[in-house]
Amino acid sequence: MRRTLFPDYPSVMPTLQFRANAHLTSLWTAAPGEVLDLFDRDRERLRAWCPWVDGCRSLESLQEVMAAARRDFDEQKALWFVIRHRDAVVGVMGLYDLRASDRRSSIACMVEEAHEGLGLVYDAGAALTCYGMDALGLIRIEAQTAAENRRGIKTMERLGFRREGVLRCAQWLHDRPVDNVVYSLTAQDPRPRRIG
Numbered sequence: 001m002r003r004t005l006f007p008d009y010p011s012v013m014p015t016l017q018f019r020a021n022a023h024l025t026s027l028w029t030a031a032p033g034e035v036l037d038l039f040d041r042d043r044e045r046l047r048a049w050c051p052w053v054d055g056c057r058s059l060e061s062l063q064e065v066m067a068a069a070r071r072d073f074d075e076q077k078a079l080w081f082v083i084r085h086r087d088a089v090v091g092v093m094g095l096y097d098l099r100a101s102d103r104r105s106s107i108a109c110m111v112e113e114a115h116e117g118l119g120l121v122y123d124a125g126a127a128l129t130c131y132g133m134d135a136l137g138l139i140r141i142e143a144q145t146a147a148e149n150r151r152g153i154k155t156m157e158r159l160g161f162r163r164e165g166v167l168r169c170a171q172w173l174h175d176r177p178v179d180n181v182v183y184s185l186t187a188q189d190p191r192p193r194r195i196g
C-alpha cells in the first residue's frame with residue numbers, strides 16, 4: 001500500500017533562525033566530531049533521560065546516526081536538527097515519527113548543561129512547532145518524557161503543550177521501568193510566542 005506523503009514537504013532541510021545568534025540546522029550538516037564532542041562534554045547528564053546517547057560513542061556511530069537522519073528526512077519520517085548557538089553545536093532537536101496520514105508528529109530535544117536555562121530550547125521549540133504546523137500542516141505534535149524529568153516537563157508546559165496523561169511503564173530507563181507523561185500541542189492551541 002502506498003504511504004500518504006506530505007503535500008508541502010521541503011526538498012531540502014530548512015534552516016530555522018530563531019535568534020540573531022542561534023538557529024536549527026540539519027543534523028548531518030554538522031561534523032560528526034562536533035556532535036560527539038557535545039555528547040562527550042555532558043554524557044552523564046544527557047544519558048539520564050536520553051539513554052540513546054550511549055549508542056553514540058565514536059565518530060563511526062555518529063556517521064551512522066547522521067546517515068539514518070538523512071534517510072528519515074528523505075522518507076518523510078523525521079526532521080533532525082542541531083541547535084547552533086554562536087557557531088557551536090549545543091543541542092539536538094527533532095520532529096520524528098512524522099505521519100502524513102494523520103498530520104501528526106512527535107518532538108524531542110536536548111541541550112548541554114552549559115547552555116541550559118537560557119531559553120534556547122524554548123525559542124528553538126517555538127520555531128520548530130510553528131514550522132511543523134504552518135509549513136507541514138501538522139495538527140498534533142506530541143511530546144513524551146519520563147514522569148520524573150521535571151525540567152523536560154517544564155519545557156513542554158512553557159511551550160504551551162498540554163498534559164494528556166501517563167503511560168505506565170512506558171520505557172526501560174537504564175535499569176528500571178519508568179512511566180512517561182504525554183503532552184501535546186494541537187493546531188487549535190495558541191502557538192508558543194517568543195519570551196524575553
Ligand SMILES: CC(C)(COP(=O)(O)OP(=O)(O)OC[C@H]1O[C@@H](n2cnc3c(N)ncnc32)[C@H](O)[C@@H]1OP(=O)(O)O)[C@@H](O)C(=O)NCCC(=O)NCCS
Pocket residue numbers: 045046049050108109110111112115116117118119120121122123144145149151152153155158195196
Ligand atoms: C529539558 C531541557 C531540554 C530543558 O532545557 P532548558 O534550557 O531548561 O529549556 P528552556 O530553553 O525552555 O529554558 C528555560 C529556562 O531559561 C530561562 N530563560 C531565560 N531566557 C529565556 C527566554 N528568552 N525564553 C524562555 N526562557 C528563558 C527560563 O526562565 C527558564 O529558567 P528556569 O528553568 O530556571 O525556570 C534540558 O534540561 C535538557 O537537555 N535535559 C536533558 C535531556 C532531556 O531531558 N530532554 C528532554 C526529554 S527527552
